[in-house]
Amino acid sequence: MERRNEILHRIQSKPGITFRELARELGVGIGDLQYHLYRLEKEGRIFSKKLGKRRYIFPRGFEKEYQKLVIAISTETRRKILLLLMEGPMGQSEIAKRLNLSQPTVSYHMGELVKLGIVEARREGKNVIYTLTYDPAIIARVIRDYRPSLWEKLADSLIDLLTSVGDEE
Template sequence: MERRSEILHHIQSKPGITFRELARELGIGIGDLQYHLYRLEKEGKVFSRKVGKRRYIFPAGFEGECQRLLIAISTETRRRILLLLMDGPLTQSEIAKRLGLSQPTVSYHMGELVKLGIVDARKEGKSVTYTLSYDPAIIARVIKEYRPSLWEKLADNLIDLLTSVGDEE
């Protein structure tokens, strides 16, 4: 029971955590974690959402809009794409070039972001232009509120970028 309370507390402090992350961060075996999550879901204290190959776990009553955003920012590549799109619409090839990624990689992640409703896709001739379907301020609020360590990492990256620009002058 104490173990289950620890798991619940961790999910409440980090909503949208993946099953694997939860197991790793708490040092719990997969079978043990599956059992406790099953019990927590039966008790109505948590729920999970499977997207692609990952299972995301949320505390009961967690708002839907934030669920999608937390799933979207759960991977580094998607976070980088969303940050790029905060500046405005881009085509798939522009995103691939700016991030140094292959077209298929960008295509996969854009498909996931479109399915989640975070990004809109508009076909223009042979290319597809992507735009955020969320206000960038909402995305920033969700990151700051639910993933403060990620927020700090983004701030550190910005400081590094500004420092390097100053050095080049």
């Protein structure tokens, strides 16, 4: 029972955590974790969402409108893409170039973001232009509230960037 409470507490502190991430962070065996998650889900204390090969676990009552965003920001590449799209609509080739990613990588992640309903895709000639469907302020709030360590990394990156700009002058 103590192990189950520990698992529940971690899910509450990191909503949208993946099964593998949860197992790694808690040092729990796969079978043991599966059993406890099954019991917690049966008791209605947690629920999970599957996207692709990953299973994302949320505490009961987690805000439905934020579930998709938490899933999206759990992957570093998607998080970078979302942050880039906060600047405005952008084509796939520009995203690939600015993030130093291959076109197929960008295409895959954009497909996942479109499936989640976080990004819209529209064709303009040969290009596909992507636009956020969420207010950037909401995305920033979700990162800050549900992934504070990511927020700290972003703040550190901004400080580094501002420091380097000051050094160049």
